[in-house]
Amino acid sequence: MSHRAYIGGLPAGVRVSHQPRKDRPNSRFHGRVEAPGRLCAEPGCAQPGEFRAPLLGDRRPSDHPPEYRWLCLDHVRAFNAGYNFFSGMSPDEIHAAQRPFAGWERETRAFNATGGADRPPRWADFSDPLDAIGARWRQAMPAERKDGKPLSGKDREALRTLALEVDADRMALRRRYSELVRKYHPDRNGGDRSHEGALQQVIEAYQQLKASPAFA
Template sequence: MSGENEKKERPSPRFHGRVENTGQRCAQPGCDEPGEFRAPPAEGTAGPDGPRPYRWMCLEHVRAFNSRYNFFDGMSVDEIHDAQRPLAGWERETRAFAHGGADRPPRWTDFSDPMDAIGARFRRETAPERSDGKPLSGQDRASLKVLGLAADADRMALRRRYSELVRRYHPDRNGGDRAHETMLQQVIAAYQQLRQAPAFA
């Protein structure tokens, strides 16, 4: 019988907020019971330097505190009315998580995107750059720029333009002048990259 009474007096901490072994005494004057339950400070829950510490109370005195607690204490009639409305708190606009099936593009002023990796993704999703719908990466676009080709160029146009530029910049075509050697290397690298890209497969 005594075991059952003890269970009733010491409810499960899972449902009653008991914090054992706090080392605190009940904040109620004259009470020497352990303070195992938190309650807001008498002056309120916030001060000029941040939240004030909780008061710790025994079960009996925290029950008495809770029975006197009034959420609306200190509010005007209009504030109480607003707090009791069924839609109170739902007026705030929330950020949309999706837009047309995809995330919203970020504001370009917020970061640097030198390889155009993020920008390319959003351009592909909003408007394909090629009539065949094949994707172009940032590197694809950079290589097309080196070769002077449009985004919609096909494999045959790629080969034709490559041959034309190699003839133009090769030293054998310029009387041994190697001034265009750097440009020739860029043309070769761009062609090698594009011929393996999905858009030109």
């Protein structure tokens, strides 16, 4: 028969923790919001109200924030265990809420030609003395020609290649093209062919803009 040594009524090697047991979750407990002096909303409960729960029967329009009450840990657990989203709804309302596309009926703003930026707000709705809002949208919106002629994305890329302004005319285009050809052509650089890649980009940009309606 084997024997085990006991110390103070416990098997040897067993340690007893003298740390006090925590009755409340620590501050990192999920969903806990401390507020000294706020009690649980459950009648007769004197525990701190640290967990938010929606009011039952709150069916206000979706463009209004829902109302909440604050409960202690035990009462919010009991609330979560018995919560029924469809409580108080008619069969038709339940069916409508269960549709696969429920909640997606509202129109969303489409992306536009500004590279994904939202449409600018109506300036009459804002006071912008430091031009903070206007500067942002001027930076996001691509510059337009004063003569109203349209520029495609490829046109704008070609203008950047040739370092031309958006309002450049056909004469400015030809002049800039001649300057860059002389700069990069091997015959003007003692046979140096290291600039052939840049020269090809210049030629392609010129061909793009020459056929563009903005330079017609």
